[in-house]
Amino acid sequence: MHNLNSLDTIAAALAYAMKIDPPEHANTANADFVRYLDESFGDTAADRVFMYNPDAIAEWVYRSYPQFLEEARLRCDLELPLSSVMPSVTPVNFATMYTGAQPVVHGIQKYTKPVLKIDTLFDALIRAGKKVAIIAYAQCSIGKIFLERDADYFIFENIEEVNAKAAEIILRDEHDFIVVYNGNYDSTMHKNGTEAPISLAELKVNSRIFGMFDEMIKTNWKGHNTLIGFAMDHGCHDIDAGCGSHGLDMDEDINIVHFYKTYTAER
Numbered sequence: 001m002h003n004l005n006s007l008d009t010i011a012a013a014l015a016y017a018m019k020i021d022p023p024e025h026a027n028t029a030n031a032d033f034v035r036y037l038d039e040s041f042g043d044t045a046a047d048r049v050f051m052y053n054p055d056a057i058a059e060w061v062y063r064s065y066p067q068f069l070e071e072a073r074l075r076c077d078l079e080l081p082l083s084s085v086m087p088s089v090t091p092v093n094f095a096t097m098y099t100g101a102q103p104v105v106h107g108i109q110k111y112t113k114p115v116l117k118i119d120t121l122f123d124a125l126i127r128a129g130k131k132v133a134i135i136a137y138a139q140c141s142i143g144k145i146f147l148e149r150d151a152d153y154f155i156f157e158n159i160e161e162v163n164a165k166a167a168e169i170i171l172r173d174e175h176d177f178i179v180v181y182n183g184n185y186d187s188t189m190h191k192n193g194t195e196a197p198i199s200l201a202e203l204k205v206n207s208r209i210f211g212m213f214d215e216m217i218k219t220n221w222k223g224h225n226t227l228i229g230f231a232m233d234h235g236c237h238d239i240d241a242g243c244g245s246h247g248l249d250m251d252e253d254i255n256i257v258h259f260y261k262t263y264t265a266e267r
C-alpha cells in the first residue's frame, strides 16, 4: 500500500516552519509535520532551514537496512512516511517537493529537466526576503529545474565539491534556506543493484555526511531556530542483470520516509 501522505504536503510545511506564505499551487501542509513544528517552535518561526536531499532511498531499503542509515535517523526526531508522485523519477519528485504541486500542475511529467515555470518554494522564500542557497551538481535535477530565480546557485561537477561548499555555506551563516543534493546512492544502485554492498555503502555515506552537516549546524547556528531535513525524492527496486531502477507505480518506488529535526535558538 502507498503511504497516505503525498510528497506534495512538504512545501507548505516548510513554508509554515518559516511562517511565510506557501507557494501558490502547494497542497495543504503535512499535518504531522505541522504538529512537530508547533511543538518545537511554538509561535516563533524557523529562521534557518537546511535540506539534505539524497536520491532514491526507498522506505523498504531503510526498513531492511536501518543500520546503514542509523547516523541520520538517530540525529532526527520526526520520521515522516510519504508517497512519491508518478512517474517516480527525480525531476518530477523534486519539482513536487519544492512546489507542493502534482506533476500535472508543475509540468514535469517525465524524465526531463526544464526550468520550472510555476511558483516554487524558492520564489515564495525570495518574496518573503529570505536568502536561498542551492548546492548541486550540474547534471542533476536540482541543479537545473530551479534555476532563473534570485537565489544563490552553487553548481559543481562532483559530490565532494557540493559537500565542501555546503560546509562553507553553513559556516558562513548567511543563507536562510539551504538545499544540498547528493545522488550517490541512486547512481550506484542503478549500476549494481539496490542491495549490493557497494550500494549500501553509499547509504552509509549519505547518512554520515548528513551527520557531519548536523554537527556543524548544531555548533555554528546556536542563535537560530533551525529545521534540518534528510529528504529523498523517491524509492527504487531491482530489475534484471543486477541493476536497480525506479519510475513505476509500485510501493518499492513510491514509499519513502523523510527525517526532520529542529533546534531552538539559545538566547
Ligand SMILES: [Zn+2]
Pocket (backbone or CB within 6 Å): 056, 090, 186, 187, 190, 246
Ligand atoms: Zn535514479
